[in-house]
Amino acid sequence: MNNRKNILALFRISLITLLIVTSVGNAFAKELKSLVNLKGYWKFTIGDDPNWASPQYNDSEWEKVFVPKSWEGNGFSNYNGYAWYRKNFSITIPKSVSYVYLNIGYIDDADEVYVNGKLLGASGVMGPVSQTAYNIPRMYPVPKEILNQEGENLIAVRVYDDYRDGGIVGGNINITFDADQHKMNVDLSGYWDFETSKEISENHKKVITQKEGKIFVPGFWEARGYSFLDGKAIYSKRFVYPIHLSTQNQVLFAGYIDDIDEVYLNGEKIGGILDLKRKRRSYSHISANYILRAYEIPDKLLIKGHENYIEIIVRDHGGPGGIYNGPIGIIGKESAQKIRNKSIKDSRSPFQKFLDYWFD
Template sequence: MRTLFTILYFSILFQSLVFANQPHEEYRQILNLEGNWKFMIGDDLGRAAPDFDDRTWETLHVPSNWENQGFHGYDGYAWYRKKFVLSPNYKEASLVLFMGYIDDVDEVYVNGQRIGHNGSFPPFFFTAYNAERRYIIPRGLINFNGYNTIAVRVYDAQLDGGILSGNVGIYQHIRDLVPDVELEGYWKFQTGDNKKWASPQYDDSNWYEIMVPGFWEDQFRKNYDGFAWYRKQVMIPVSLTGKRVVLMLGKIDDLDEVYINGKLVAHTGQMYDQPSRNQADNEYSRQRYYYLNESDIVPGKVNTIAVRVYDIGRDGGIYEGPIGLIELRRFVHYWRSR
């Protein structure tokens, strides 16, 4: 009995220590969006516009499959739309749109701007029916003085279709480690490997876009293993002039190298150009906190962050936050307070 107690004690202690080493975050619902949405089958990207006239559309309950609401046996494209008003009390809040589970593929717009997607539409179709949809709403996108519009483009290949289940609403993302520069959201993304992709002059305009954080299997291609690159251009505020900063890249599966303005500034694991030499040792579970030198970033200008990733198997990519740049002084103070 004493041995069992000892094992349980240290197991709980270990879990507590692991939890203490993770930044605290929670999601608090501020607007419930379950209920009636406008709905129509077919496909037209003009339906994403806030002023699109949907008065003649059908009304469906969300969440629930469309087959049980009159569209029996329908497979293919369809759109959902809903208007909402949000209190000005949340102007400074970090907002996330929860859309539950969607069968099979979705693309979500707020006030006409695409904020996220999962799965891939035809002709390169793959499903993401088992991925919970959580999409960051960029700052400045919400109109706090009137109506806002959510438009959801959906493709269903077979069986049940639509916004099936889960939490649907707008949530406040409450964090105790908030970056000075947010890097969550869409990044440019390309599979393969080319060191020239680290250059700030490289033209990535034809690259795919992928949500960070999030596994690339849910957004780009199922069962892809190997090299891939992420790129993001970001304006560094003048307020960070002369200050040391920490680049937080959350968790990456499996190995990574980070370049800023073409310079290699950090890495986790040992990555070789020859794929057969790359080996993983639980790097996927490590938080990426990269301590930058003052010269690594250029305040007041657009900087290019490029992340080279090698995935050994199963899920891959920058899959968990926090993602952003934070002043070193604030970062150190946070961990001292923990």
Template sequence: MKHNLKITAISLILIAFLTSGCFENPSPPPPPKNKTEKLILDLSGRWKFSLGDDTKWKEKDFNDSKWEKIYAPSSWENQGFHGYDGYAWYRTTFNLKSTTKVKDLYLVLGFIDDVDQTFLNGKLIGISGGFPPDYRTAYNAFRKYYIPNEYLNKDGDNVIAVRIYDDELDGGIMSGKIGLYTNEGGFEPDINLSGIWDFRTGDDSLFLKKGTVNYSTDKLMVPAHWDVQGYPDYDGFAWYKKTFYLSKEFEGESMILLLGKIDDIDQTFVNGIIVGSTGLWNFKGTPTEFDKNEEYRINRVYSVPQKILKSGEENTIVVRVYDGFRNGGIYDGPVGLITQSNYNKYFRKK
């Protein structure tokens, strides 16, 4: 890498099972930036709309024929609901039959005031902010949610349902070029891990414990700064966790873990074993050289030895982050896993 990337293997307390050989291979080159986003389907227009809150409204088969219709993007105050603060839902239906086949789709909802949960065919695909009683606004967060392929109905109708809570002033799907997008000609991992991750502030390493552990956790979108997801101005330690199923088709494959860019420094674990780190972690107490080499600009590309990942089973990625100034967290992609062979093939084509 062109940057001064220092990879260390510092053991944490409670981690007694670190194995040797995690850093035998040199770091792969950073992935190139994705090319321009391509709009696949424009979703601006009239959406079904209802005040109130009912979890049944997320379901694909819910009958919303008696709901109001309002335009998105635009505040609901400007469409007959002046002064309303509280819960409301949007719903719309789309069909992909006539759309060119794409591997990875993203739902862009622009800016929502204040908090949202977004569902596709009843499945949660995105969340920004915090609902009462732990209210945290995310009015300034740009909503771009990855859609897992298995959630899509590629031969029929699909239903997007957006649950919103507005605390004050304007509310709703406010602005942005909302729609379905793909990264045209861009770099995409074999296993896309963008989306909802468990999140916890502090530095107690509970995410690394095996089995059932009783601890509080939050849900955050990755990639996106935590500051625009309800943790404005938070500086310090935080942990991310993602559990995913690795298909047997990847058995025996050497894999590359892509974590995009992280603000500021990180240590990353797969199934409890450290596979990479960026920044200076040889400190006591709190890091003081967290931005010595502009670590927040460095693409995290970590080789994962075959013996660590378990094909045909669930696997867990845990990322320990320290942010010392301004925005923090896993904030830029791509985020996912790619085979070493596919990674190399992509660069040979460039």
């Protein structure tokens, strides 16, 4: 009887764990429109050579492995150390889009990602003294100008694994853009000032989208070079509000945030997740991490034709953190309502539906 109870308990724990992982993946991918599906077979080799990042390198003798799947699951059993993946792709980007996002899933343990030979992103720390980033979904911004829209492009992924399974092990593997981001009257995605007590990782300083004192938003801050950052960080941005836009009935979208936020515009607090959950009953059963931050801007708080200042204070309590997904910008209330309603419908993760079923 005790064995049966133990088996049932382990089954429940495994089910809940699976639902949590699925929920995180679904929340991270929503609202993004896929341009290129990268799931499937990639070229692969163990070892390490910086020349393997080059589009000119001949990888015709490399093995083929399925992505996403650990390299152990692809036949490279009991291997720990360095390995590389490579894949060619073609892409057509909408004219209004300045950045697309390379989603490279979950990588165990650390990675450097190159596109057309340029270091696009890095997470974790490689050996000999490594730091894992296995639980961080890799989403790296790709500037439109480094991509060839009239021919082939190359992704090269350098991976270091320290223990057990290694490689690109799961998650979304594609190139996307945020369709809702381009509905904003004022687009606030891109570079923000960033203040925190932790220094950026050395391996991230050479990333092409890295700017000193800045962070690219959206994206988990761990995937922007701030490994194991828990606690408080401050995002801030100055922008000019267009003269032709109304300052009435406007909404600030501050994206999806992990975990707790307070948002200030021109020195006045306009919202925070704790206030938002108290105000809207529709959010009562939704984890804060899955709620799109939508804050109404008091009339005339925005200053037309002059510099305005946004400050977002974020506190993270373990795991990935920061403004991890969009949209981020200012939009009229009527249009904002449509996006917000859809976000509420989409944000009820399988895990939350599971809890509602058993505990409501």
